[in-house]
Amino acid sequence: MTSLNSIYSERLDLPPSCVAFCPTSPECFVVGTYFLHPKHEQKNAVSDAVDGPNSTAAGAGSDDEAQKRSGSLILYRLTDDHIVHSATELTPTFSILDIEWSPHVRQHGSILAVATSTGSLAFYRLQAENSGARLQWLCEKQICDAAILVLDLVWHTSQAHVIAVTLSDGRVCICKNPTTTDSLWSTQEPLEIMDVTQHDLEAWTLAFAPNSTAMGIFSGGDDAVLRRTQSVDQEFGGWHDRRSHHAGVTAILPLRSDLILTGSYDDHIRLISAPIQGRRTVLAESNLGGGVWRLKLFDPAAGAAALPGTPTSASAILSRESGPSGSLLILASCMHAGSRVVRLSRKYSPGAPLAVHTDWSFEVMAKFEEHKSMNYGSDIQPGDGTADADGRRLKTVVSTSFYDKLMCLWRVHTGTT
Structure with a gap:
């Protein structure tokens, strides 16, 4: 395993909770920040037990509700080996829990959706100006009661007018x-909100199943339950899995449906066979030494072809045409x-079904440990990357990282060019 160093x-001025190129x-790229203001009777800063994104959703009705939360969206630009500040949009009435750029560039352009601590989604547009880029506020849509936090959000991959969210009350x-099909952020258009499922505790994360016409x-969730549900009433009513995880489920990254x-939170990354019907099976798992808050795929080399309904990054490992073996990298x-x-x-065996194949394995290739507190937000710059002297x-x-307010830039080898 390689130990990496920052370049x-x-x-930062405020604790960072998320980052997105x-x-x-x-x-x-944009960094979202989260700050829980101390109570008046507290002389010191709020304790670690209540002011992190993974603990602020302690539930409606707690004393934390009365505390003010604020944050910011900080726009940066990479210039060679440096990070240059472009603009800051303060959010004095809410903190930032999650951010995600719209994948529907043709319909949306550069639109950023923001999950807030006051039960809303805020929308911004990346605006280029002569003096540099900035984030232009578009609108804010109330999803639920302002005492409830929006914890995670995801755009639908094919329906540009749809976003799914998880909430601190478990919904x-x-x-x-x-x-309309594209004006999700229009101030004139009300949103249609539909509850899909309910966790017993905070719903930390979600993802749309690839190639799912029924959404x-x-x-x-914090209840250690993995769920699959359909937003459209069909014969399949969904399932829930309580056996695969030993603590809260905090990250989900589909490779295919x-x-x-x-x-x-149990420190493990897992590969799970999760068919619509039938038993869920853990195909591989690895202890990464800390709670696995978020997972992201590294892009493949230029020219890699994607399988239908599959992230391009995953095609090399899922396609039999790639040979008897394959791999992908995960941040x-x-x-x-x-x-x-x-x-x-x-590794494939001749004639073996992919979904139940047992010869899967994880290996930690590199670690970055300059962060001295909670690493919640990380992202990979899009594109083919660069090459070193050896190609x-x-x-x-x-x-x-959250409590020490540290932002780091680093690079990692991902293969040959």
Whole structure:
């Protein structure tokens, strides 16, 4: 395992909770921040037990409700080996829990959706100006009661007017514009909100199932339950799995409709066979040394072909045409353990069904441990990356940590160019 070092770092004014590179302007990225203001009777800063994104959703009715939360969206630009500040949008009335750029560039352009601590989704547009780029506020849509936090959000991959969210009261909801196909952020258009499923505790994460015409959704919660539900009433009523994880489910990354990666507070990354019907099976797992808060795939080399309904990054490992073996790289944000670069590998046996194949394995290829507190937000710069003197491909990563307010820039080898 390789230990990686930063090539640039800086301290932020507020604790960072999430980070996302812009797909249309890959030199730009946004950091969302989260700050829980101390109670008046507290002389010191709020304790670690109540002011992190993974603990603020302690539930409606707690004393934390009365405390003010604020944050910011900070726009940066990568310039060689440096991070340059472009603009800051303060959010004095809410903190940021999650951010995600719209994948529907033709319909939306560069639109950023923001999950807030006041039960709403906020929308911003990346605006280029003569003086530099900035985030232009578009609108805010109320999803639920302002005392409830929106914890995670995801755009539907093919329906540009649909976003799904998870909430601190355990609900998983679909939000869509009922009258248009692309103006989800329009101030004139009300959103249609539909509850899809309910976790017993905070619903930390969700993902749309690839190739799901009925909007199949995977979700995970603090109740250690992995769920699959459909937003459209069909014969399939969904399932829930309580056996695969030993603590809260905090990350879900589908490779295809019946094969997913998960992360958990129990420090493990898992590959799970998760068919619509039939038993769920853990095909591989690995202890990463810290709670696995988020998972992201490294892009493949230029020219790689995607399978229908499959992330391009996953095609090399899922396609039999790629040969008897294959692998992909995953970036894991591992809370107190820092960041990990993990390789998932498989070997096919002739005639063996992919979904139940047992010869899968994880290997930690590299670790980044300069963060001294919770690593919640990390992202990979889009594109082919750069090459070192030996022709090895380098990918750029920005990672953050919460309590020490640290943002780091680093690179990792991901293969040959």
